Amino acid sequence: EDVERASGTANQGEGPYADEPTRHPALIKNSETPCNAEPPLNLLADNFLTPNGIFFIRNHLPVPRVDKQSYRLHIQVPGKEEPVSLSLDELKTKFRPVKVTATLQCAGNRRNELNSVEKVKGLTWGSAAISTAEWKGVRLRDVLTYAGLPESSFLNFDDPYATQHEQDSQTVRHICFEGLDKDPEGKGYGASIPVSKAMNPCGDVILAYEMNGEELPRDHGFPLRVVAPGHVGARNVKWLSKIVASPQESDSHWQKNDYKGFCPSTTWDTIDWDSSPPIQEAPVTSAICDPEPHAIVDRDDEEITLRGYSWSGGGRNVIRVDVSADGGKTWEVAELDEKAKKQPNGQAWAWVPWEANVKIPKDLKFDKEGKAELELCCKATDSSYNTQPESPASVWNLRGVLNNSFHR
Amino acid sequence: EDVERASGTANQGEGPYADEPTRHPALIKNSETPCNAEPPLNLLADNFLTPNGIFFIRNHLPVPRVDKQSYRLHIQVPGKEEPVSLSLDELKTKFRPVKVTATLQCAGNRRNELNSVEKVKGLTWGSAAISTAEWKGVRLRDVLTYAGLPESSFLNFDDPYATQHEQDSQTVRHICFEGLDKDPEGKGYGASIPVSKAMNPCGDVILAYEMNGEELPRDHGFPLRVVAPGHVGARNVKWLSKIVASPQESDSHWQKNDYKGFCPSTTWDTIDWDSSPPIQEAPVTSAICDPEPHAIVDRDDEEITLRGYSWSGGGRNVIRVDVSADGGKTWEVAELDEKAKKQPNGQAWAWVPWEANVKIPKDLKFDKEGKAELELCCKATDSSYNTQPESPASVWNLRGVLNNSFHR
Numbered sequence: 001e002d003v004e005r006a007s008g009t010a011n012q013g014e015g016p017y018a019d020e021p022t023r024h025p026a027l028i029k030n031s032e033t034p035c036n037a038e039p040p041l042n043l044l045a046d047n048f049l050t051p052n053g054i055f056f057i058r059n060h061l062p063v064p065r066v067d068k069q070s071y072r073l074h075i076q077v078p079g080k081e082e083p084v085s086l087s088l089d090e091l092k093t094k095f096r097p098v099k100v101t102a103t104l105q106c107a108g109n110r111r112n113e114l115n116s117v118e119k120v121k122g123l124t125w126g127s128a129a130i131s132t133a134e135w136k137g138v139r140l141r142d143v144l145t146y147a148g149l150p151e152s153s154f155l156n157f158d159d160p161y162a163t164q165h166e167q168d169s170q171t172v173r174h175i176c177f178e179g180l181d182k183d184p185e186g187k188g189y190g191a192s193i194p195v196s197k198a199m200n201p202c203g204d205v206i207l208a209y210e211m212n213g214e215e216l217p218r219d220h221g222f223p224l225r226v227v228a229p230g231h232v233g234a235r236n237v238k239w240l241s242k243i244v245a246s247p248q249e250s251d252s253h254w255q256k257n258d259y260k261g262f263c264p265s266t267t268w269d270t271i272d273w274d275s276s277p278p279i280q281e282a283p284v285t286s287a288i289c290d291p292e293p294h295a296i297v298d299r300d301d302e303e304i305t306l307r308g309y310s311w312s313g314g315g316r317n318v319i320r321v322d323v324s325a326d327g328g329k330t331w332e333v334a335e336l337d338e339k340a341k342k343q344p345n346g347q348a349w350a351w352v353p354w355e356a357n358v359k360i361p362k363d364l365k366f367d368k369e370g371k372a373e374l375e376l377c378c379k380a381t382d383s384s385y386n387t388q389p390e391s392p393a394s395v396w397n398l399r400g401v402l403n404n405s406f407h408r
Numbered sequence: 409e410d411v412e413r414a415s416g417t418a419n420q421g422e423g424p425y426a427d428e429p430t431r432h433p434a435l436i437k438n439s440e441t442p443c444n445a446e447p448p449l450n451l452l453a454d455n456f457l458t459p460n461g462i463f464f465i466r467n468h469l470p471v472p473r474v475d476k477q478s479y480r481l482h483i484q485v486p487g488k489e490e491p492v493s494l495s496l497d498e499l500k501t502k503f504r505p506v507k508v509t510a511t512l513q514c515a516g517n518r519r520n521e522l523n524s525v526e527k528v529k530g531l532t533w534g535s536a537a538i539s540t541a542e543w544k545g546v547r548l549r550d551v552l553t554y555a556g557l558p559e560s561s562f563l564n565f566d567d568p569y570a571t572q573h574e575q576d577s578q579t580v581r582h583i584c585f586e587g588l589d590k591d592p593e594g595k596g597y598g599a600s601i602p603v604s605k606a607m608n609p610c611g612d613v614i615l616a617y618e619m620n621g622e623e624l625p626r627d628h629g630f631p632l633r634v635v636a637p638g639h640v641g642a643r644n645v646k647w648l649s650k651i652v653a654s655p656q657e658s659d660s661h662w663q664k665n666d667y668k669g670f671c672p673s674t675t676w677d678t679i680d681w682d683s684s685p686p687i688q689e690a691p692v693t694s695a696i697c698d699p700e701p702h703a704i705v706d707r708d709d710e711e712i713t714l715r716g717y718s719w720s721g722g723g724r725n726v727i728r729v730d731v732s733a734d735g736g737k738t739w740e741v742a743e744l745d746e747k748a749k750k751q752p753n754g755q756a757w758a759w760v761p762w763e764a765n766v767k768i769p770k771d772l773k774f775d776k777e778g779k780a781e782l783e784l785c786c787k788a789t790d791s792s793y794n795t796q797p798e799s800p801a802s803v804w805n806l807r808g809v810l811n812n813s814f815h816r
């Protein structure tokens with residue numbers, strides 16, 4: 001399948017969804033309006049950089065139609081009377097362009113496996129709500145410095161619990177983003193990241209206008225989006241219209257009352273959204289992309305080749321992926337992609353593809369046709385030696401986010 | 409038991425171990441020469457700052473006898489002809505003193521549980537090879553800058569695999585430490601940390617000469633030790649004699665051929681030390697300190713109070729601890745220490761003590777005396793939403809490091 005050339009069909013939405021972009025036919029849609037779609041898992045493993053056409057799409061609202069010429073980015077920094085306003089041309093010429101290769105993952109990736117424990121609330125994502133691109137844009141740090149935020153602001157560490165303290169203080173601790181995608185009341189999608197990430201010289205947060213060498217596609221935030229590498233997809237605000245440097249985090253629904261994890265025992269009756277910090281950095285994860293975890297083998301097969309991805313948030317690199325054909329009783333070490341595994345630790349923003357030739361277990365029980373089902377699974381370890389939990393039950397949460405249990 | 413006042417007895421060692429310091433009688437020794445000892449787990453839970461006398465001791469070699477007056481710290485930076493040499497007084501007066509409250513944990517903490525899966529190599533630590541102190545000293549960053557290393561060196565990210573590249577380059581990527589504790593051939597203990605940690609303005613690495621308001625005790629590195637908060641104990645070199653800024657990591661045994669994790673299937677026949685990066689940041693962990701996980705309860709008991717610790721490496725804060733009295737089938741959320749949980753995320757160097765009143769499961773089977781054994785366990789989640797694996801089997805490794813499975 002040529003994912004680059006296939007042109008797809010335009011979405012036949014209505015009302016606010018009447019002007020959605022054309023989408024690649026290979027995408028598997030979890031919802032049409034807004035569009036939420038992921039590629040087939042085996043296609044994902046074919047490329048280190050996911051082709052734009054099959055890069056997973058996670059929209060919360062209708063895709064806005066943005067005019068490149070009249071587009072302005074507004075930036076507010078406390079203590080500055082006038083907000084700064086920049087055209088796309090000004091952004092591209094006033095600041096040095098940089099490229100960052102980064103993986104984005106939806107917090108809901110692999111939610112389907114949580115439903116097998118107990119039903120959760122949310123779109124039923126498979127394991128492909130994750131993709132990688134080379135993003136081109138300008139450093140958020142440069143833009144904020146230009147707008148008057150001191151370069152040393154990255155030292156203002158985030159304290160997720162000190163709400164009162166933050167309200168009393170004028171210290172900038174969060175960078176809030178707003179998108180041009182509007183809800184029925186006209187409020188845009190919003191999210192924020194800590195200033196310690198946004199202004200950090202090692203944080204590599206950019207405002208991107210290109211994706212894999214092409215102008216940013218409409219589904220991915222044309223003409224400008226945030227790429228906050230190592231952070232969950234939801235903070236990488238698309239169709240960016242406004243940046244506010246603030247003592248407080250975004251008051252958006254998606255920051256305050258969504259995209260948070262909870263104890264497996266927390267219910268919709270007992271949930272206290274303020275008790276959990278918003279998801280920012282993502283935990284270590286991995287998946288087998290090809291074949292399916294319950295692959296069928298023949299009596300004559302001696303080994304099977306697996307391909308998959310591994311990734312960790314916060315710039316932590318993956319140092320090892322272990323694979324098993326017997327449900328985790330015995331393990332073999334996968335071969336990590338040579339180039340990806342050499343990403344500098346602390347700035348390892350892209351996933352690490354892996355491959356493994358796994359021996360077929362000798363004690364497998366074959367049926368009359370000489371077939372047997374494998375119990376494939378994988379787990380990754382990152383540079384902080386964090387690993388994945390064995391089962392979805394222990395990370396189960398009512399909102400169904402961040403399932404990073406063994407992929408099986 | 410008054411851990412502050414108890415004086416203990418001098419160690420009656422011989423040969424190189426004839427001059428060991430006096431140790432607190434409450435310490436449980438895993439080895440006498442070198443001294444490796446941990447406090448009783450329930451004592452550990454009594455204090456946020458572990459009293460010096462019962463702070464776990466992890467020595468690799470005999471404790472050196474150091475004369476404060478003649479002590480010198482030597483610092484080598486490439487491109488500088490003369491190494492810098494500083495007396496203790498010079499260190500204390502040339503640089504601004506700072507205090508950092510940080511937890512140190514031995515990589516071998518909780519090794520005993522791995523032995524229940526399959527025997528590992530190493531000292532049989534329980535769950536108390538972890539302690540917390542307020543350290544006072546000077547910033548390593550300030551000292552290295554004084555010695556001629558550019559302040560921006562923290563941007564030279566570590567690439568654990570690019571050995572050849574590093575050998576070819578003159579770029580400083582590691583800060584190597586050497587201790588005054590010598591092996592029989594006269595070689596001191598050694599270790600290194602990435603320059604991205606050592607020189608980072610947010611890294612908080614200090615050279616400490618005080619511990620909880622007292623002069624550094626001999627067992628903890630008198631007169632000067634490294635405190636690299638968020639990193640495994642082994643990198644916090646004691647009795648510090650020499651610092652070398654280098655393109656390469658320390659060539660010490662403890663850096664190259666120890667303190668590394670491996671796949672559960674790796675054996676002493678197949679081990680390739682170079683295939684794993686040295687442990688630096690530690691993964692998220694937690695433990696029940698009081699009562700024992702297999703506590704006995706009466707038929708009349710309605711709930712039981714648990715106390716424990718939780719901690720994560722890399723400055724990541726603990727955001728939640730879940731506890732269970734039925735082996736992980738159902739969970740309750742523990743109360744985190746109010747002050748500790750407010751540590752700024754990214755610089756949360758100290759552990760987070762917790763307490764929980766857990767309901768006794770109703771379906772417990774009581775014996776004739778009306779007693780039953782609980783299956784207590786706990787697991788923590790950190791600010792990157794990393795969690796602990798369920799069982800020691802999946803993190804089992806032949807060297808027995810970094811067991812952070814559910815504590816039970």
Ligand SMILES: [Mo]
Nearest residue numbers: 106107233234
């Ligand atoms: Mo998401």
Ligand SMILES: [Mo]
Nearest residue numbers: 514515641642
């Ligand atoms: Mo250690």
